[in-house]
Every structure is written in C-alpha cells, then in structure tokens.
Amino acid sequence: MASSAGQPQFRYTQPPSKVLHLRNLPWECTEEELIELCKPFGKIVNTKCNVGANHNQAFVEFADLNQAIAMVSYYASSSEPAQVRGKSVYLQYSNRQEIVNNKSTGDVASNVLLVTIEGVDSGDVSIDVLHLVFSAFGFVHKIATFEKTAGFQALVQFSDADTAASARSALDGRSIPRYLLPEHVASCHLRISFSAHTDLNVKFQSHRSRDYTNPNLPVNPSAIDGAGQFTVGPDGKRRELESNVLLASIEKMQYAVTVDVLNTVFSAFGRVQKIAIFEKNGGFQALIQYPDIATAVVAKEALEGHCIYDGGYCKLHLSYSRHTDLNVKGNNDRSRDYTIPASGMLQAQPSSLVGATPATAGGWQGPPSTPIMYSGNEFMGSSCPPQPGGAPRPQHLQGWEYGQSQIASQTPGPNAFSSPAYAGQGPPMPSPPGLVASNMGTNNLQSSNHSPHIGQPQMPYYGHQPMQMQMPGGLPPVNGGTPAYHM
C-alpha cells in the first residue's frame, strides 16, 4: 500500500506514546544496552531490538506514558544526546502505543504456560508456592522461573494443553492467595499465556527450576545460592566446589558497602587480589578474589553469616564462585584490581565489571529460539553499564540503590531532569555505628583509619595489605573481648 507518500510521517511533534522509537543505534544493540539507556526514566516493560533494515533501530516501551515523556523531554533539552556505545541515539515517540511482540502471541495452546507474576520480586514467590497453585489443575511436570524485563516469570509445564488451558483460564488475572505470600506483598496478579515451549529442560532442582517428574535430579546449589557448585567428595557426600573467588551477598544492607569496606574485611584473611561489586536482581553482590583457594576457604568459614556492621547490618553470605580470575577493568567504585601497580591505574574508568565467563548458565534451558534471558550466572542482571563519559544523567541509578528507586513510580515533570545535580554519588546513607570487622584485636591496623565513611569516596588501597591483618595460622581473627564478628 502506498500510504507512506501521502503525509509527513515524521513530524517534530509526534503524539506522545509510552513507546519510544530509537534510531541510529549501534549495530546489534542489545536489550541490555537499551535498558541501561532508558531505565533512569522509568520502568521498561518491553523492548524490540534490531529493528529496521540496518538493525539499528529499536523500540522501548515504558510502563507509564509520563516516563516516556520524561525521557524525550530530557534529551530534547540536553546538550548531550542520548548515547549507546558512544553513538548518538535519536529518539522520538513511536507512532504506536505499545510494542507488539508477535513472536508468540500466547494464544497457541500449549502444555506449557508462561506465567508473569506481576508486582513481586523473584524472592517473594517461591517455586513451591507456584507449584502448589498450579497443581490444583493437574500434575505439574516442571517449573522454571526467571526474570526478564517483564518481571518475575515462570514456565509451568503440564502433561497436556487441555490441563494447561484450564489452569490458564482459572488463574489468568487472579492473584496468588495472600496467605501464600510474604506480608509486604500487597497483591500479585498472574498473567498467563501459552508458552512456545513444549518440554522444559530442567537440569537440576533449584530455587529457580524444578522437575517433578524426576525426583532424583541432583540439586544444584549454584542455582540456590547463586554461586558455587557442588562436587561429590571422596566420602560420597556432596561438597561445595571450592574456589579462590568468593561470592558475597549482603543481607540487611543498611549501610553502603564499598569496595574499600570489603577489602578491609576480607584482607584480614589474606591478600585480596581483586574485588568486583555488582547488582543482581536488585541485590548487592560482590566477588572477592584471593590468590589461592585455602585463603578463600578460611575467609568463607570465618565470615559466613557474620555482619560487617554492628546491629546485625550487612550480614554476609558467602559461597564459592565459579570464577577463578576476575576480569576487572580498571579501578572504580565497583571494582578494584589490587594486583595492578598503583602507577598504572590513576584514571577511574567507567563502571564496567566484566567477570570471567561463567562456566554454566542456569539450571534449565529452553529451546534457543525462545528469547528468554537465562539467568543463573552471577552476572545476570548486573547493572554496571559503561557510563558515557561526561554524559549528564538525570539520576544516579547504579548499584544497589536502584532497587529501591522511586523513579518508576514517581515521574517528575520534564523540568525535574534539567539539573545535573544527581550525577554525583549515591544517596546519603546513615553513618554506620562501627565496622564490626575492625574489632579484630589490638594488632589490627585497620580499626579506625579504615572505617568506612559512607557517602564519601575513599582513597582506594592500591598496595598490599599490611601483614598484621593476616592472623597467625590463617585463622580468623579473634579478639579478647567483643567478638570480631557476630551473628
């Protein structure tokens, strides 16, 4: 049809839409790159990448119209254009109101349901709850859960499409019963469609994936704690596969935990080679690399379950990473390579944590045709984008605080983004009552002068840690009076 020649299709004033059309993108721009660019302005509910003859256009759909308006307005008045990989990106309202992914309409009946659990984090709805809910309609063969931009999702496999259809029609739009949910979850509606899958490939039982047809399937703790793997020891019992790299997640992170804080804590057990901080699913995680496994084992044993700060704050959970050598690019607020001589790393690079390639992905896999972001490696969901140098950002959304960001729900008017005042550090944090890890004994040099000062950038340690911090025999530091670490 020749509808194109008739009218000026591309006007300066497109009618606003939740959907933005981006062009002049770099070749094969990824969804992650799009999200990094757009998420400061709101919640992205859908994307469509590699559109157009040159595969250099894309669509991004915000949850709210005002968020799209905020982004367009911001860049309309910005001196710096939107950029991806250094390329100027041109954006405008799409002439459509929503992205239609005609990949799978979800209307083709299948024995596998694609379930989107709206309004919850992945931690709020366990796979067991899902199993319970869907088992009401028939035997549930397998469940695989994952997170995508659409939110927390699950694939639920029944024996046949009829059973799946009955579950769908009964549950679509309904909410999981309140008593099955954590108290803080107000409601969580299920949006259910048919998946393009017919048989999920669940490799291990984990908190992400379950195969109820094969109870003997090995449990994979890497998918449970997000880190290490188990191996079968000589006694026939499963043992965690040790590594010189520890994966730390932090619970009750009332206070900011910086690279320097981690270095202080973990250096008590040996020389820390590299540290990388990243965010996973809104949670704080860090990788700490020691020169050898033995040191990591000692540190893990000593620190597991203990708190960095008094009052039960910043409780450490440690597991062995699958990485052995972190690929830390430069030194910045999220990553540090202490093995590089100090002279060579004066310039802070844009945040770019790139770990060594994880050996395995998630515990389950579907056909490669399905555009699901397989989660299960430590870097999935990490939001450590390269920040365009000097480009003004309306908000500083790196790091753990993004999970609590209000931006998705509060969309200020266009003027709200005109000031670059947000470009600085993270939000003000309360001062911690004291670094518990510093109460390690009288011969500990790190007590006072290395206490973290939250909200202020610290001088990074580029040198080796003082040997005094390493306890005799490699044992965890013990202190005469107060315990060095406490539960």
Next chain:
DNA sequence: AGCACA
C-alpha cells in the same frame, strides 16, 4: 537518522 514479517 525516520516505525516492527498481518
């Protein structure tokens, strides 16, 4: 640099 295989 300019709108998506219905």
